[in-house]
Amino acid sequence: MKKKLLVSMLALAGCSAFQASAAPTQLYWGDTHLHTSYSGDAFAMGDETADPDTAYRFARGQPVIHPYNRVRVQLNRPLDFLVVADHAEYMGLMQLVRDKSPLLDKAQNGQKLIRMWDEKGSKAVYYDAAGALVKGKPYEDLLTQAIRQPIWDKIIEAAETNNEPGKFTTFIGWEWSSMPGGANLHRIVFTDQGGEAAKQFLPYSSADSDRPEDFWHWLEKTSGETGADFVAIPHNSNISNGLMFNDVDSNGHPISASYARTRMRWEPVAEVTQIKGDSETHPELSPDDEFADFETFEHVMAFNSEAEAQSDQVSNYARSGLKRGLEIEQNTGANPFKFGMIGSTDSHTGLSTASEPNFWGKFGLDSIPENMDKETTPHADGWSMSAAGMVAVWAEENTRESLFAAFKRKEVYATSGPRMQVRLFGGFDFVSSDADQNDLAATGYTKGVPMGGDLKQAPAGKAPSFLIQAVKDPEGANLDRVQVVKGWLDAEGKSQEKVYNVALSDGREDRGADTQPVGNTVDLKTGYFSNSIGDEELVTVWQDPEFDASQRAFYYLRVLQILTARHTMLDAVALGRPHDKVNFPAVIQERAYSSPIWYTP
Template sequence: MMVFHRFGILCLLLLTLPSTAKESFERTELREPCRDHQLTRQALFGDLHVHTSYSFDSYLSSQRRDPWDAYRYAKGGAIILPDANGDQTIEARIGRPLDFTAVTDHAEFFGQINVCTLDDSKLGYWWPHCMMTRASNIWLQLLAANWWTDLGGQLEDPPSKSFACSVSDCDKGDRETWQQTQQAAEDHYDRSEECGFTTFVAYEYTEAFDQNNMHRNVIFRNTEVPAMPVSVYDTGYDSFPSLWRQLRTRCTDQDNTCDVLSIPHNSNLAGGRMFRDPENERETLDRLFFEPVVELIQHKGASECRFDRLRKMGLDTIDEACDFEQIPADNLNMMGTVHGKVRTDRALEVPLEQFARRNMVRNALKDGLKIKQQTGTNPFVMGFIGSTDSHSAAPGSAEENNYVGHLGRRDAQYTNVQDHFFSNPGGLAVVWAEENSRDSIFAAIRRKETYATSGTRPSLRFFAGDLADELCQSYDMLEQAYANGVPMGGNIRGLNESPDFLVSVQKDPGTQGSAGTDIQRVQIIKGWVDENGVSREQVFDIAGRKDNGAGINPANCERVDQGMTQSCKVWRDPQFKVNEDSFYYVRVLENPSCRWSTLQCQAAGVNPFAENCASQAEKATALAQASGATGDVYSKCCIDPTSAAFYSPTLQERAWSSPIWYHSQ
């Protein structure tokens, strides 16, 4: 048992809570009341997908920071990370602290990494695979990575444990790592009235048979957690529905306050398997209960929608903004580039005709409406969050101008441009919660009052209901919106005319050293099924315009901002039909700014906008090779965006609200 009893004296403090605060969400933990408690809720920014040295793919990339370091980084502290040679020389610090974080190390390998890396008195520590994991040579590290993925059932063999477990106690290592994961979360959780920072006990369930990503981040509400996590070793080929069933048995069906969510991520790399048709009613109900939100963006790409800029063709979409941070491949082999060369054909670009529709979340949402017509229940009712998937213990490190990589030495310094050019810094999870506490944040995620960002921090509100035209001018706008409507993630039913949609956005204020970018456009994306049973979508620009004159200075990437700093509007669907089920969500597009890769290329003396970019790249590569680099380093900086389907040296940072669903009955 963890030493949580020291907080028992706080029981009496719960009795002093104002009645309005007690009624806003259920409290399941003992802690001091938060001084900052807002009934109209506040935006809290966080990261629910973070790996540390407890994860095999973090440790074998020369990354040595543990969960305590990750939480310290999230709160604004500095940590030391490996450089491209694997030496611990890079100091990293986030530009703005986060409000909440969950460390989500791979549960499958808790005990095995414990045995392989922590105690040289254990015989298993000296098993060759463990020695390769600790090696400093990049090729030995990559061979070890392949071995680990095979043990996890991600290649051809079923899940199995390392031989190191035959000579050392991996079960004990599992327990130790799980206890340390809990302790680190407890040590950094602010239980005082300041409520300055929230942590969650969490882990990652790492299913990826044949490298098709089915990963979930498992987030617990409080300190009531199972004795051990449910991993792929428990589910085997029964897959994620078995995860849900076992989470019920070990957590939610227990006679305590255990509660849990599983958050899918990277459906873009799932080979079409993440959002399959439910095989039975139990699977539908479990998905709806355990997975209220999906991670829409992280460093391995965005999963909203997909558009090929060269072919002017989308994956069941004509939305040109769907070219944003798309990974060319459709599986986890997308990371198979070393020293500038792609090492596996499965990392190559997959044509739209072969790319599964439901890799993209918007298509899954549309198909959910169709399934409801057939079965009476929509299995894909998901809100949105973003996160980083940092494997460098760097939660929230989603800033383009402060990006140190997320894969240890594998994308440190020049290797970021060389081998992970099409990756990105990831995104953030934002919740509208009354206070910065576990119960309040968890409840916000459960009701889907969340939004995702690509790394910046705009404020985004979205409501639907019976709302006044002049609501934006009302001093009590939020009180009225909650009283007469539902927020993002909510449901509205059986209307005779279009609901009133309130959309209120404020630009990211930025930091003292880096101002936020103005907003270019505010959009509402609608999905529905028409009278012929065909799924449809439409994008409405409700504020701003594409040709607003904003841009960047190609010489130095300084922004030329001519956009909006804020926008508030009550909007109605001009094509609304009372008998058509539909969903609506908001997308906020910022003005163009330079991508992280452009900034890092320019820092190396290679300007993607320059006519002599190729000669600059040759010179910079020669300098990098003189310092130890192998192979071509900087030629990707000079990719011509007119010949690349998904790449541009500039990007438009964005935010996506969780949808609001309209039900005709």
């Protein structure tokens, strides 16, 4: 019990037992996917005032004014880093139209939108401009450097002003919002460089091309010209309509080794949980996984269609993407889907809030309970949004250079909101007593590789073992269990998967599907829960009992909390509605996903 108490007390101070003894890396929390009023959809849906500077100040823990309901809001736990990722497409245009900016004087479509604003309002302006883009006929006179550069300069200035190495890190970035036929192929992009390099280019947008191959070519070209490196993050793949982790390229050709290497050069991680649902897996893909149906979001982004996500689900979810990557690597020698896993919000309020009791909605519009019934994205309302997610980074220090390197090596993980501390190391020499070491991280780095790493050919007679530690959010719920998700290629070259319970709280035994549930302490009248069940910390060494040294494989952790109240239950109670009448669960089992460790014979 002493060890648990020590870990909990240190966690409250912003560190953990293994960090206290000069561990090689420290844990930093952030959001790589936040929109401000410079994104057209955010502006049209209730955020006209929370600009990039507001977003950074809020993330740093300063009080700001909420852009929709105008109350003072403040994070009780600031972030360590943030990427403001406004849409490159028509970035800042809504402000220019509202203010009748002289920059639009010579733009015929700019004058048209000003008249439309006066007659029909901001939403009509946004849908008109966005509709032209979706149809492949963007308003070219609104995409000139003269119009775009001043907005981009303001975004750069806000990032540079708020960057404080060692205390708070800002990354200069944007969102490339490719959406062919309503399929979400969006990527968040950020650079390791500051304003001097960023001012040498304008953000690449889907008006330039909606093909990932063209986007990667631009990254390569721009990197060579400016010295800037980039991380591009596929996001929200659950509504990619079968395209994000497809087995063919944009021309319909089978993925080649060249395609795979190029994609992994620029896209080392993928976003697996955010406001528009969870993208780890789907119950149709993982029927034996009792926790697969988590925050499932079925809507595609078709603005003029009632279509639901009805595509090949394999290409929509991270776990099946990881499995498909093994198959492609077997055939081509390169893996296009060897990605780490992160979470972020995709909030369009300028406010990074990912906790259930402090969730401010996707847009300004749905930030108040009375508006939860209103449509926020096509065919979905505020109730269907998820209070998620966050990205955790193991890095040497809180600087652009160190954090960026951690993204590149995939030593990162996702949570659906809570700040659980998760460690994963893999190797061939871990033993059970390693879980009792005071300096667990030092042991892990010495004897193995961290999450995001690679294991090569196993020594004769040895199977990989994994040193695992999960610590509860110091201000949140206890832990239910830790699971290892394994994917591998069988003798026929087909990908398989299995989920192992490797650590269970409250002394429970693993009985597969018959494992005793941890319980439920949520009070459905108040939303309060009790930490009388579950554990503060789960630590173990697990060895793969079904290892075949000849088969490619990956392993990642899924850490589950005990049940807590979902934000929709809290809003229903506040509105005086029966919580079971809002068509969403009253409780949620929050979780974390580590980046995988791969085994390649």
